[in-house]
Amino acid sequence: MASISPLLPLPTNLPTKEIPGGYGPPFFGALSDRLDLIYNPAGPDAFFESRMKKYNSTVFRVNIPPGGIFFPDPRVIMLLDQKSFPVLFDTTKVDKTDIFTGTYMPPVSCTGGFRVLPYLDPSEERHTKLKGFCFEILKSNASKWFPEFHKAFMEAGTIWDSQLTSDGRANFSDATDEFALNFLLRSIVNRDPTIRGEVDLGDNPASLLVPWIAFQLYPIIPLGILPKYVEDFIFHNFQLPFWPVKGYYDKLYKFFKTYGTEAIDIAVTKFDLHREDAIHNLIFFVCFNTHGGIKRLFPSIVRHISDAGAELQQELAQEVQSAVKSHGGLTPKALGSMPLVESTVYEVLRIEPPVAYQYGRAKNDLIIESHDAAYKVKKGEMLGGYQPCATRDPKVFANPKAFLPKRFLGDEGQRLLQYVLWSNGQETSEPTVSNKQCAGKNFVVLISRLFVAELFSRYDYIKLGPPVGKGVSPKFFFTTLQKSQI
Ligand code: HEM
Numbered sequence: 001m002a003s004i005s006p007l008l009p010l011p012t013n014l015p016t017k018e019i020p021g022g023y024g025p026p027f028f029g030a031l032s033d034r035l036d037l038i039y040n041p042a043g044p045d046a047f048f049e050s051r052m053k054k055y056n057s058t059v060f061r062v063n064i065p066p067g068g069i070f071f072p073d074p075r076v077i078m079l080l081d082q083k084s085f086p087v088l089f090d091t092t093k094v095d096k097t098d099i100f101t102g103t104y105m106p107p108v109s110c111t112g113g114f115r116v117l118p119y120l121d122p123s124e125e126r127h128t129k130l131k132g133f134c135f136e137i138l139k140s141n142a143s144k145w146f147p148e149f150h151k152a153f154m155e156a157g158t159i160w161d162s163q164l165t166s167d168g169r170a171n172f173s174d175a176t177d178e179f180a181l182n183f184l185l186r187s188i189v190n191r192d193p194t195i196r197g198e199v200d201l202g203d204n205p206a207s208l209l210v211p212w213i214a215f216q217l218y219p220i221i222p223l224g225i226l227p228k229y230v231e232d233f234i235f236h237n238f239q240l241p242f243w244p245v246k247g248y249y250d251k252l253y254k255f256f257k258t259y260g261t262e263a264i265d266i267a268v269t270k271f272d273l274h275r276e277d278a279i280h281n282l283i284f285f286v287c288f289n290t291h292g293g294i295k296r297l298f299p300s301i302v303r304h305i306s307d308a309g310a311e312l313q314q315e316l317a318q319e320v321q322s323a324v325k326s327h328g329g330l331t332p333k334a335l336g337s338m339p340l341v342e343s344t345v346y347e348v349l350r351i352e353p354p355v356a357y358q359y360g361r362a363k364n365d366l367i368i369e370s371h372d373a374a375y376k377v378k379k380g381e382m383l384g385g386y387q388p389c390a391t392r393d394p395k396v397f398a399n400p401k402a403f404l405p406k407r408f409l410g411d412e413g414q415r416l417l418q419y420v421l422w423s424n425g426q427e428t429s430e431p432t433v434s435n436k437q438c439a440g441k442n443f444v445v446l447i448s449r450l451f452v453a454e455l456f457s458r459y460d461y462i463k464l465g466p467p468v469g470k471g472v473s474p475k476f477f478f479t480t481l482q483k484s485q486i
């Protein structure tokens with residue numbers, strides 16, 4: 001792991017302090033913190049900022065959801081600065097077994113009875129095999145990314161233009177969910193989900209994923225579908241049975257088992273994996289890891305660019321359209337000559353990392369340092385991080401709460417990349433079979449740059465309206481799509 005740069009002052013005999021905060025009485029302490037965090041009208045940012053202020057520390061003890069009656073111990077030590085947060089990446093210090101979703105783990109019934117890759121610690125042999133399989137899937141399909149992404153994006157653009165003409169607004173969310181899944185299934189599973197057949201995913205394939213993902217996450221997110229206390233009692237105290245949503249997953253299973261044979265054969269022959277293990281992990285890679293991540297990242301990219309206004313968008317349109325023109329199309333070389341697009345994507349990933357929470361259990365007694373103190377952690381204690389506090393650390397980033405799309409331009413910008421942590425690792429490090437950094441780290445940055453480049457190849461100016469609807473994933477609509485003149 002690359003060391004933290006000299007920008008952070010080296011420790012000079014930091015005072016050792018007791019970790020502030022606490023957990024309160026059993027059940028009620030967790031209930032109080034959960035209601036404060038999950039149902040905080042100002043969001044988790046406000047919750048963690050208020051606790052940092054209360055304890056005058058970026059390291060403190062708190063209960064992290066769910067923590068309800070039938071859920072595991074919610075006690076966590078949070079690390080919320082750029083000095084302490086990277087401990088979560090260090091697998092010599094933390095154990096990552098079964099903590100992908102935090103203090104609670106969904107039942108393996110929702111992944112075919114298998115503990116899929118993200119729940120495995122690097123010390124497990126399956127972790128090495130499955131991460132190698134994931135890398136191979138990304139490598140062997142790389143030639144498809146540009147053409148398949150362009151094809152799927154153009155289908156979405158046609159829908160948006162038509163809706164804007166007929167309805168005065170265009171449904172960004174639904175079209176993006178579908179185009180992203182079309183892109184992934186055409187590229188990785190070699191099957192176009194829009195082609196109906198004996199085994200298919202219906203008219204809206206992306207909608208099949210929602211119940212399955214919601215089932216895995218309902219104990220840790222605000223669903224917003226019932227009155228607060230009713231919702232909290234039902235969804236944050238009990239593990240609900242999988243069978244009501246099993247039908248959705250079974251459709252995904254049949255689709256991957258039927259059409260994903262090329263990828264599954266690679267898992268069996270090259271990585272010595274059992275066929276069923278490979279199928280359920282491939283479903284997870286595509287439908288949870290990738291599509292689930294895109295569902296959070298792509299709206300964030302468009303929201304930040306839309307809110308940044310006309311000046312940024314004119315510069316993006318100019319950079320993209322001139323590069324596409326001079327390279328004869330949106331080619332890898334054209335994309336590689338769009339520094340503002342790249343910096344804008346990194347700034348979105350910094351200011352709003354799509355997955356805000358990371359965890360790790362202390363493998364031994366540890367001393368953890370923040371910028372201004374050292375803290376003793378006992379073996380077995382759960383460590384956690386709310387990443388936006390670390391990626392908005394004022395000791396590292398000037399004007400940390402501002403969206404500055406040019407922040408990562410030039411040499412200074414390249415040096416700051418080590419403090420972009422969205423992939424559960426520094427942007428300047430690489431995922432390996434020995435660490436827990438996102439296997440799709442470089443793929444995500446590539447398709448995010450592609451997404452911005454496709455947008456500003458087609459449009460000169462875009463405006464996203466306010467979110468519509470409550471709950472897990474509100475929908476976003478374009479209110480303006482000004483077509484490019486070329
Ligand atoms: C926008 C999209 C994505 C986001 C935001 C994202 C984010 C993350 C994060 C934060 C982690 C670490 C979780 C933890 O252990 O604390 C992770 C792990 C992982 N991601 Fe992603 N990811 C994305 C896309 C992908 C893609 C495209 C793939 C592969 C096709 C992928 C495969 C994985 C795998 C396999 C792990 C577990 C790594 C391991 O166990 O060593 N992800 N991802």
Ligand SMILES: CC/C=C\C[C@@H](/C=C/C=C\CCCCCCCC(=O)O)OO
Pocket residue numbers: 100101213217220221288289290292293296354355356357438
């Ligand atoms: C929904 C899937 C999102 C990204 C997929 C990515 C990483 C996932 C890491 C942890 C799973 C929990 C994500 C949702 C947390 C909900 C709490 C919150 O942020 O409010 O896979 O690569």
